Each structure stands twice: as structure tokens, then as C-alpha cells.
Amino acid sequence: MVRQLRVTDSPFPLRDxxxxxxxxxxxxxxxxxxxxxxxxxxxDID
Structure with missing residues (x-):
């Protein structure tokens, strides 16, 4: 069984x-x- 990836699983912080x-x-x-x-x-010139 494969678990669906959630956005919250991302290792990158959400910052403005x-x-x-x-x-x-x-x-x-x-x-x-x-x-x-x-x-x-x-x-090209040379």
C-alpha cells in the first residue's frame, strides 16, 4: 500500500x-x- 503524499510532508518551510x-x-x-x-x-564574429 502506498501512502499519499500530503503538502505538510514537505521538508521545505512555507514562508512569504x-x-x-x-x-x-x-x-x-x-x-x-x-x-x-x-x-x-x-x-560567432571571431
């Missing part, structure tokens, strides 16, 4: 301030992607 951290991650990811594409374009 997680959204702030998510914004920082989104910004860092966007910066990384922009740098990556910029470097890729420079490679």
Missing part, C-alpha cells in the same frame, strides 16, 4: 519571504543568460 529570494535568483539567472548569449555572439 521566499518570493524575495526568488526575485534575486531570477535576476541572477537573467544576468547569466545575457552574459552567455553575449559571449556566444562574440564567438
Amino acid at each position: 519571504d521566499d518570493e524575495k529570494d526568488g526575485d534575486q535568483v531570477d535576476k541572477a539567472a537573467e544576468d547569466f543568460i545575457n552574459r552567455f548569449y553575449s559571449q556566444l555572439k562574440r564567438q
Whole structure:
């Protein structure tokens, strides 16, 4: 028999301030992607 997983079984805390951290991650990811594409374009020119 398999027990159904409940949301309360999650090891991650439910907090409203997680959204702030998510914004920082989104910004860092966007910066990384922009740098990556910029470097890729420079490679195409060379």
C-alpha cells in the first residue's frame, strides 16, 4: 500500500519571504543568460 503524499510532508518551510529570494535568483539567472548569449555572439564574429 502506498501512502499519499500530503503538502505538510514537505521538508521545505512555507514562508512569504521566499518570493524575495526568488526575485534575486531570477535576476541572477537573467544576468547569466545575457552574459552567455553575449559571449556566444562574440564567438560567432571571431
